Amino acid sequence: MHIGQFEYARVEEIKPQGFYLEVESGGRVLLPGSKAPNDLCEGDELEVFIYVDNEGRPIATTQKPYATVGEFAVLEVKDVNDIGAFLDWGLDKDLFLPYKQQLGVLEPGDRCVVYILEDERTARIVATEKIKAFIDRNTRDLHISQKVDLVVYDVAEDYVDFLVNYRYSGRLHLDSTITDTFEIGDCGEGYIQNIREDGRISLSLKPVGYHATMDAADGIMKKLEAAGGRLPFSDSSSPEEIQQEFGLSKKAFKKVIGGLFRQGRILILNDGIRLAPKKEPRRYPRRISKKNFRSR
Template identity: 45%
Template sequence: MFNFKGFKLNKIKYYINITLFMLKIGRFNTLKVVKKTPQGLYLDSDRGEILLPNKYIPQGTTIGSKVEVFIYSDSEDRLIATTLKPYAQEGEFACLQVKEVTKMGAFMEWGLEKDLFVPIKEQHKPMAVGEKHVVRVCLDLRTDRLLGVAKLGSFLEKDTSNLQIGEEVHLLVYEFTTLGIMCIVNNLYAGMLYKNEVFKELTIGEKIKGYVKNIREEDGKIDLSLRKEGFEGIKDQSEIILKNLQQNGGFLPYGDNSSPEEIKKQFQMSKKTFKRLIGNLYKQGKIVILEHGIRLKA
């Protein structure tokens, strides 16, 4: 049975240890070819010679060549090289699909022949075949095995002092809760999009652009939005309506009589926001509000 205590280290110790080795396991390395055998080419490293199997050898590679390879442990715990590209490297988050489930844990497809193992203890909830989960790729420093960890809290920063309200950020959706949608912010923090403020369908693993709406003083938690706040946000949403009109011959059958669901589906906004925006566009002389819809003003 695996002992996973090795990778449950605090971040400072983890990164000090990992940088002691020139060879970066779980990441791409550029290594020199030093030997040719029937099984493949052997690459030089400070951890000894590492096999690059024949099926992964780039055309034209010879002794003395340098090749960029991903390093990981094979099924017999030997370091091995490949030119295949995994969906995530050590220290990165990725949304992966469960391929197989056993009593010990789940195996996830991640672009290599050897699937990424997620121990039961590191699952935030029991995984099932076919499901997608966001995991962190981690290295067990004692065994050189790469593992997936779905309990993400310990990898997310608590100090949000480098973020600013209104800042544009990159989001990775990783969990749905009763309140909203949890996202990894800039690959560093956890933040929430509240359900009543999201007007489009999102899925686990989806990468989207967002904005920091608020950072709570009491606990540093981040509230997120998919739209800019203030005048710039209103301008962007108005552009969505105008673009829809232009793409539909200058007329759209939406107005006071439209249902909130219709407005949400067409414009990804609430009916209240839609009514406010078309009112502004009318005052600006850009549209005409009709009994059964809106039309671009000629």
């Protein structure tokens, strides 16, 4: 059977201590009565999670952990002792994070980013903060400007490293335009700015490429509508004014309003921009005689 994974099983025998299940992948495992549905009967089929108890025996439960073996997770520390930390992962039995698998001092209430694995020596499920060895370097399924889920796992003075979609690793380089603060375990969304040939990912917290242009265009249109259809920003405006008003560089601003102009949505004037007047749809007669059609 697959330790640390969900398995389909059938109730084979009922005993005072619980239900013995025949697991689809092979083997027999106990589902304690306290972890079983009230109306479970012999022959019933159900999905269970397989873990190992304190004596090294496989045990089944209908509880669902936040993550399984082979997955990354952000988990909270429940307790710490001389041999390691114990993490809340959604089961009554906490997940063990051995002291040798920690990257720093942990205290109850801390969040940590871990990879869950089966210990080769004891066959027990454990966690490790040393996650870099398990990160997927094959980024062929990703593309520039893609929106992704991010989890902070390392913070330095000039960069932050994130788990990307709980599978890859990406780096955000910090500069004066980024005012956010970051802590281990913070979750959010971002965008892929670049993917190098070696699989390293550069990240942005703002949309890039096509998505950035679309978001910026929508933002300018909303500001125009809120201002009554006209804004005093043009080619003569300073980069600082444009940055403060729209959060865009002057080059990006000119590119976006150029696109809006070509779409017929705005007019570009010497002293600013304004909404283009709405065009009335051209009306055609419902029927056109052949004679009139030729004359047209």
